Amino acid sequence: MHATENDLPADDAKDSLATLFEIQRLSTEDGPGIRTTVFFKGCSLACAWCHNPESISARPQLHWIASRCIGCGTCGTVCPEDALKRTAEGVAIDRAHCTTCGACAAECPSTAMEIIGTHWHLDALVHEVLKDQAYFASSGGGVTAGGGEPGLQASFLSAFLQALKQANIHTAVDTCGCYPAQTLDAFLPFTDLVLYDIKEIDPERHRTFTGRGNAQILDNLRTIGARMVSGAAPQELWIRTPVIPQATATEANIAGIGQWIAAHLKGTVARWELCAFNNLCRDKYLRLDRDWSYNSQPLLPLDTLEQLADVARRSGVDPAIVHWSGPTRKPPAPSDEKQERSTAATTA
Numbered sequence: 001m002h003a004t005e006n007d008l009p010a011d012d013a014k015d016s017l018a019t020l021f022e023i024q025r026l027s028t029e030d031g032p033g034i035r036t037t038v039f040f041k042g043c044s045l046a047c048a049w050c051h052n053p054e055s056i057s058a059r060p061q062l063h064w065i066a067s068r069c070i071g072c073g074t075c076g077t078v079c080p081e082d083a084l085k086r087t088a089e090g091v092a093i094d095r096a097h098c099t100t101c102g103a104c105a106a107e108c109p110s111t112a113m114e115i116i117g118t119h120w121h122l123d124a125l126v127h128e129v130l131k132d133q134a135y136f137a138s139s140g141g142g143v144t145a146g147g148g149e150p151g152l153q154a155s156f157l158s159a160f161l162q163a164l165k166q167a168n169i170h171t172a173v174d175t176c177g178c179y180p181a182q183t184l185d186a187f188l189p190f191t192d193l194v195l196y197d198i199k200e201i202d203p204e205r206h207r208t209f210t211g212r213g214n215a216q217i218l219d220n221l222r223t224i225g226a227r228m229v230s231g232a233a234p235q236e237l238w239i240r241t242p243v244i245p246q247a248t249a250t251e252a253n254i255a256g257i258g259q260w261i262a263a264h265l266k267g268t269v270a271r272w273e274l275c276a277f278n279n280l281c282r283d284k285y286l287r288l289d290r291d292w293s294y295n296s297q298p299l300l301p302l303d304t305l306e307q308l309a310d311v312a313r314r315s316g317v318d319p320a321i322v323h324w325s326g327p328t329r330k331p332p333a334p335s336d337e338k339q340e341r342s343t344a345a346t347t348a
């Protein structure tokens, strides 16, 4: 059993307790084989395009899911802080007064109220992920720690990975790298694969898009590469770059990242993945009462991804390590193009 939502603030999570926002089973995108990905809550960056906005705060948060709400009003009657109001749009949360006690979520008959963020004891989490051992064994998979930034809960992360290695499970850590160098000591010795983000190579643009510069991130990545060259863990390193319109999706950025990898990580990167922007997270922003500047941003066209992948292959890295993934905008159907041409001709 995991602990109740509010028995310990996230910042106090030490060796035996972590705050997670999701455990995703049967994942095939966070390392080799079939994996169980454990998402730690709390992040050191705040990327403008973040696809998991519920991951940024380290603390549990209340979500109201409009599509599930039947308008019964129960939540408002049980809230001890009088933090819920019925409005024409549904239920409004007064977040300044909500203590995330969870009473409304417990009583909501349709699971329209949810607390995102659960505290887990180490032994309970290890037990939970080991339920999937048969999948790991049959597929060459394992467990990935992601987030948010798992390195912010370094003591727990270290203990979790050690327990998994004792059980002979393949381990991966998906990290943004934005933390002091000592954090690497906590998890690298017990990590088989590191998935490391390089989002933007220009320090000022990195600060603009994520709230922080990239000097520490690149220093930590250099350290990982040097450890690999010396034969220390991890055994494998993947780089991931989110390809975001009006931000990281420029030829200069992709070429610059490739040149950096070629200069500083020679021979240690098994895969460099360009991850296409996706807009499936719009509802998550609504549930947190947050605006999202990418709300009406369409997916990138397929040929943009292919062009950027081509830039990556010509940047100085081994071209075989370059891949891209994620959804893209479909090219217009021929009939749509004909219609557009005929409309343009009529207008002219």
Ligand code: SF4
Binding pocket: 062, 078, 079, 080, 081, 082, 083, 084, 093, 097, 098, 099, 100, 101, 102, 103, 104, 105
């Ligand atoms: S989580 Fe608790 S304080 Fe917050 S709205 Fe629900 S009942 Fe009220």
Ligand code: SF4
Binding pocket: 064, 068, 069, 070, 071, 072, 073, 074, 075, 076, 091, 107, 108, 109, 110, 111, 112, 113
């Ligand atoms: S208790 Fe649940 S279903 Fe009822 S009004 Fe509140 S959120 Fe909606």
